[in-house]
Amino acid sequence: MNEVRRVISIVVENESSVLSRVAGLFAGRGYNIETLTVAPIPSTQRSRITIATRGDERTIIQITKQLNKLIPVYEVVEHSEMVEKEMVLVKFPLSESLADIEVLCEAYNGTIVNVGVDMCIGMVADEPCRIEHFIEATTRFNPIETVRGGVVAIER
Amino acid sequence: MKMNGAQMVCEALIAEDVKTVFGYPGGAIMNVYDAIYKQDGFEHILNRHEQASVHAADGYARANGEVGVAMVTSGPGFTNAVTGLATAYMDSIPMVVISGQVPQSLLGTDGFQEIDAVGISRPCTKHNYLVRDIADLPRILKEAFHIARTGRPGPVLVDIPKDITAEEGEFIYPKSVNLPSYLKVPQAKQEDVDAAVEAILAAKKPLLYLGGGAVLSNASERIRKLAALGQLPTVETLMALGVMGAKNPLRLGMLGMHGNYASNMAMSETDLIISLGARFDDRVTGKLSEFAKYAKVIHVDIDPANIGKLVHVQYPIIGDVNDVVDMLIRGLKGKIKPSQYADWREVLARYDALYPQSFEDSDEVIKPQWVIERLGELVGEKAIITSDVGQHQMWAAQHFPFDRPRQWINSGGLGTMGFGLPAALGAKKAFPDKTVINITGDGSILMNVQELVTASEYKIPVINVILNNHFLGMVRQWQTFFYEGRYAETDLSFQPNFKALAEACHGIGYNVSTKEEFDLALKDAIEQDKVAFINIQVARFEDVLPMVPANGALNNMMLPKISNPDKGAK
CATH class of the missing domain: 3.30.70.260 (ACT domain)
Structure with missing residues (x-):
């Protein structure tokens, strides 16, 4: 089946x-x-x-x-018939371009939520398939850690 | 009224009209036992193992339909009770089990005799509670009984930490429960019943298929009426034996792995299954893709999750079997003609004549089937029969003439060896005036044999008929058929002296090796006021037949050698 x-x-x-x-x-x-x-x-x-x-x-x-x-x-x-969202947090080393990371996050309706001495954290909340794509796209920025949340949904 | 948690437990049991509690004390439940000592509202039976306490409560509930109650301590007391909970859960038996727990200050610290009772029992109870506040205790006890007995019944565990049973609180036993999330007993929809009625009228080969739900909903009387109204052929599962009554001409017999030829052929050829409280268990259906290939299905069940779980159902009816059967009768009355399925009944009668439920008797050795049939002749409808699990259970199911529901008490779903003797104690407590006989084997009986002591102490004279073939017989049978006769660990030739064992526990024992000796032993055992072992040497290599090999097609049976080809050919 x-x-x-x-x-x-x-x-x-x-x-x-x-x-x-x-x-x-x-x-x-x-x-x-x-x-x-x-x-x-x-x-x-x-x-x-x-x-x-x-x-x-x-x-x-x-x-x-x-x-x-x-x-x-x-x-x-x-x-x-639902609106379904998932969230992901990604930690990047600051050796990568902060501007490029920001552009990537924004392309997925996300943003940079924290910047430290040697790392920054991006956050995206979107549909699960878009989250997949975002995580795939982050690989070229050598992410240190990726934390993905579960799905929440609300009926339309 | 102010009292401690232990007294609340006793007061709640009395308020629920509990007459008998089966149990075993220990550290964490001692407060409750102290309260039991001071009350006289109910009797406590001290079993010699917690598993037996739960089986005894289960047997009590199966015999009279009321909620069985068992009480155990924490840790090993509780884990010993788990098999009993699972047994009751699989067969939907209403039961409340109260377990002690370590004090809350020790919870989660791996304290002495601490185990996560709620975690372990979650998959084998209908619901369970860990009481965290004395203020919740009366409500939880009320809910436990309510949940156990309503809807699809089942066992409920209430785990009570020791500090709660010591603590004082206000006791007001609630008159009703407030459980908005608990499913109410569903009322069957008239349009669903109307559709089923049309289907029955249009069918050429309808078949009533009865399960344990028919017993649980006390629907026997109405089901017999429904069957008579349309002269509907009927098959029963292991759990439904007695619902139609053995003498009923419309009853074909038990179906499934060890069902008789006519029943399994009926299921294979029917064009409309009318399932009443049955759940299409794998021991009934055999290979699902081959099961009842030509049939549409009316499935009546109180539990929506049973419907469509294994087979596709065209006519689902969610509701209590007894109510739905009444609606079906009203819908069919005046429309259904007893003659309309005559051809179908004739086909089935020929099948039954071809391979009746039979066995080849012997003059040299006692055949186990003979014992069952003889038992049926000697005690028949007067007795309550319990059983353990294995060949003896199947022979009892095939050959004993069960006449009424609740006469047959066995562990169907879980298949628990060691169930029979403690369940017999429970049944005898429910019906002290009835003869209670446990049909058992030389394997099963040793799995709760300590209950001989309980039976003697409390004068609960149940009779254990041991069909002794010096084998773990059912496993031996599978080894013969499917493992080329390699009898791995099934030879039980090394045995206790069963007669002496019964006598050592203040009971009475009989060794039987001829038919005459059996008659005499049974007669004597019934007259004695003692727990009895009737140890019968039976044919060692007798097989339970017919047999549908696991996951085989139901109409592909291994049959006994003898048959009546002459009768069938006509």
């Missing part, structure tokens, strides 16, 4: 063991987690977990059904 990529939002009770219940369900049933992001939903007792996953159609359906069975899960949304 054809594998598809899906982004799933899970609204959960904000309690201590809830992330392990969700992550453990994926591990135990052999589902794949590409990225996982979690944060409290402002002014509620709830949190949102956003998971990007891959699987055939039947697996994706099972994932949402199994998640719904977890007691502290309020809502599971399998995103279709």
Whole structure:
């Protein structure tokens, strides 16, 4: 069967063991987690977990059904029409041209967020495929470290 | 009312109308045991191993449908209970297990007898709790019982640190639960049922396929009505035995790996599966791509995740089986004609005549199947039958005439050896006046044999029928068929003296090597008020047949040698 990529939002009770219940369900049933992001939903007792996953159609359906069975899960949304963003931070040595790095970041709607004695840090937040391209483009500036965040998504 | 956490546990159990708790004390749960000592609202049974406590609570729940309760201490007490939790989880049995935990000041420090109970039990419980605040304890206990018994039932663990059971707090047991994120029992949609009714009326070869959910939802009476209304042929899974009743002419038998010929052929040729509380387990379907190739599927299940998990379903109905069957009956009444599937029933009757559930009896040696059939003749519907796991379990399932749901108690999903004896204790506590017989093997019985002591101490006289072939029989059978007879570590010829073992634990033992001796031993054991071992020497190399090799097509069975070709040819 054809594998598809899906982004799933899970609204959960904000309690201590809830992330392990969700992550453990994926591990135990052999589902794949590409990225996982979690944060409290402002002014509620709830949190949102956003998971990007891959699987055939039947697996994706099972994932949402199994998640719904977890007691502290309020809502599971399998995103279709969404705005999806991911963030990346890249540390460059200052031996490279700061101006060129800045131009690159700006080309991806990003910016330089920190400059030190011997390094600078660029930040980009964009769609996952654009992040891929940006990371690829940074290689010619000998990045020291690349830290990529998980996906967040909101239904349109 | 002010009281400590330990007393709250007892008060909650009493409020939930718990009559019997199975358990084993230890350091972290001692406060609760101190409170148990001071109360007289429920009885506590001291098993001799925590696994047995949980199986006993499980057997109790399976026998009477109520929530079983077990209590264990932290660390090894809890880890011993895990097999029991997993057994109940796989078969959707309502149960609450309360475990002690180290005091919160020691949590996460690798303290003495500390283990992450909530982490370990997450995949084998319906839900679990680590209590962090005495103020939460009454609510958590209330929720635990509610979650265990509603929807698709299952075991719930409540892990309570020792400082919480010592701490005082206000006890008000909630009257209801407030769990907005917990799925309510779904109400079946009328349009889904209407579509299923049309499909049944249009089918030429419909087949009722019953699973454990039919037992859990107490739907036996209505299912028998539904089957009678349309004269619908019916197959049962291992977990559904008794729902139709062995004498029911519409019941073809058990299907699956060790199902009978007619049942497996019916599933292979049906054009409409009407699945009631079954989940298309691999031991039922065999090779999925070959399974019921000509069939559309009506799948009735309380758990949406079961629907479409393994087979494609055209007519999903999410709801309680008992309610949905009532809706189906109302939809079909006046429209369905008992005669409309007569041709199909005739085909199936011919299959059944060709290869009936049978075995070749012997005068020289006792055949295990003979023991089961004889047991059926002697105790029949009066007894509750539990079993362990292996050949004896399959022979019991094939040959015992189960007449009602909850008469047959076994570990189906997890396949837990050592389940039978403690589960029998639980069943006997639920129904003290019924004869309770554990059908077991010489392998399985040793896996919780310490429960002989529990049975003797509390005068719970259950009878263990040991089909002794000096083998780990089912594994031996696979070695014969698939490993060219290399009997790696399955020869159990080195044995305890089972009769003496039972007697050493204040029970009674019988050695049986003839049919006459079996009759006498059983009669005597029923009259004695003692736990009993009936140790029967049976044919060593007997196989469980029919058999569908793992992942084989369901209609491709290894069959017993004898058959009735004359009858089938007509």
